[in-house]
Amino acid sequence: MSTEGPSNYSSSQFRTPDGAPSDIVIFTITSTEKATAKKALPTRELQVLLIQRKQWPFEGQWALPGGFCRETESMYECALRELREEAGVTDMHMEYFNVYSKPGRDPRGWIISHAYFALVHEHRLLGRRADTDAADVRLFPVEEALRMELAFDHAGMVRDALEKVREKMLTTTIAREFLPDEFTISELYQVIQTVVPTFEERNFIRKITSTQSRQGIIEEVLDHAGEPKVSNRYSQRAAQLYRFTEYSPELSIYS
Amino acid sequence: MSTEGPSNYSSSQFRTPDGAPSDIVIFTITSTEKATAKKALPTRELQVLLIQRKQWPFEGQWALPGGFCRETESMYECALRELREEAGVTDMHMEYFNVYSKPGRDPRGWIISHAYFALVHEHRLLGRRADTDAADVRLFPVEEALRMELAFDHAGMVRDALEKVREKMLTTTIAREFLPDEFTISELYQVIQTVVPTFEERNFIRKITSTQSRQGIIEEVLDHAGEPKVSNRYSQRAAQLYRFTEYSPELSIYS
DNA sequence: GCAATAGTGTCTCTGAGACACTATGAG
């Protein structure tokens, strides 16, 4: 297998892995309009995309999308490819978060899996889910997915991914991945709460808009005339629109 | 290689990786007493442990300690074993931080490396470094290591590990890994600054000891009589000793 | 006294947190 070099190189005398796949935990937030005729904020729910396996092992069970890495690609490229092939998604936020290598985790042999999480805007998923039959690939509410018996050690991956995404939701600006470019404060607040149910800030609008130390995370959107741009999609009283800036604050427990 | 299952399982028709090693970036902080006869804080420096390679590839060049994973162990166990075998270190803080899988990164073949960083107290390293000849395993100041041409893509690993450790130094209580159980505020401040040179807080002692929102990270040490325990190791005026608690604050950019 | 570390006093101004209040406009 070695491409070149002295013959005394000896790694080939040991057993080598039978595969190095990537598995991707794809999160999206679905919005459903409330039944009332009046303008109102939608109900949002955090969902995970799962695929029903068609072959051994774990045939018929739900699992994360993913697949084996090729020698010509990096692990990140592999995850991107699987995301495109299995879920039809491109151009999303994707991050590596852990390796799963416990002996015996895969009945097919010695297989070391690399787990990514991806955050996809609902519209991007909806577009493609019409293409294929939705019978074997579905969105599940996270709470439901956490209770399911998934293939391999995928249940642990979903749990770990969720923990990581919750942490990142509060410490970085990944909330932007679930929002349109221009959004209202209520939408942002809703998205944060959808991912982190325990999040509660009564004076949220003041902290995010007027606190000096946080200034710069988001900024007001102005229209072509230079006037503040507002939206009345969710309410009678029009709400100011904001967008994320490039700035991301550095947090510290010591300052 | 598959241990069981139907023969139509087909992963073996693809090429499999030639190895899945772990590499460990071992950080320590060295303390050297100042030359002045008077009591003073030591000079501290962040160091990285490197090993000089004895065989192809990159023979003679400096590299990170590490080695191939076995089928009977998890990647974390592999890193622990390499740490013990190559650097003689046990019982340290170790964290996984990234996978390196770019095709061609290792001339021996298709080798996907898993990078860990470890934080070790100086005393633990000193104990073992007397055992072996120090010619082929040495500590380098980080700044120097960053300028060296290391084997494989290890230079990138050192850079990434340092970035990660700097972030974690400010957002978690890993400073404890470089400190004795009981320490003074000055020692803590010095350790933070050694890892993150840009860190500066003029009123550090007040924030860490009297700010309500940070209360609970550290606590005063009391002696057997219940009186505050102090140390005059570094100064004429005795300083209060503190210890870390189990508490770790949750940071957020939104609250 | 000096040097080096360890702290305190005191000032200003920002901001956190609570809660009542006003604003908007379709149904």
Place this chain on the structure above:
DNA sequence: CTCATAGTGTCTCAGAGACACTATTGC
């Protein structure tokens, strides 16, 4: 007039940040 969303007014008290000041004690 109601309802849901979108804000503002106003109060208190914590705490950030700056900088001068005191405390300790071997040399």
